[in-house]
Amino acid sequence: MCSYCGCDSIEVIGRFMAEHVEIINATGDLRAAVLSGDPGALAAARAVVAGLLWPHTVAEESGLFTVMARDELYADHIATLCGEHETLDTLLAAIAPGDRAAMARFEDALREHIDKEDNGLFPAAAIALDGPDWVEVHAITPHSHDGGEPHVHAPGDEHHRAVAHQG
């Protein structure tokens, strides 16, 4: 995780980094469920991962990625990251009970994707975007647990930060 440039102190990026940790933790439970060979345990653990991962990727794409992709310097890389979101969907769906190889394909792709964001795109965003850009990112990013509708708050609004991590 990036701990050098302070990009995690930007609210949206701090949220995304925290969600990465939640997703990785849920992936550990998924791996245990796959190894158990129990279809019910796998279905439950897969649903937890999906319930964290898809709101997260939608939030990334609808806010930060949309604003950053306007800069042609980042457009190709963001298209790659969006493609990886779709690949992760396919790899997660392909995991069957006891299938360690499929689990490893998903987990490796997930960790590599998260590393590109935490240690690549997010620090780059902290440098590339200015104040009005962040206001826009903030305004068009759906909250984590509100059904995906964007809300408008002032940056640094404590209510926003609290809501983003409830539930």
Ligand SMILES: [Fe+2]
């Ligand atoms: Fe992503």
Ligand SMILES: [Fe+2]
């Ligand atoms: Fe992410």
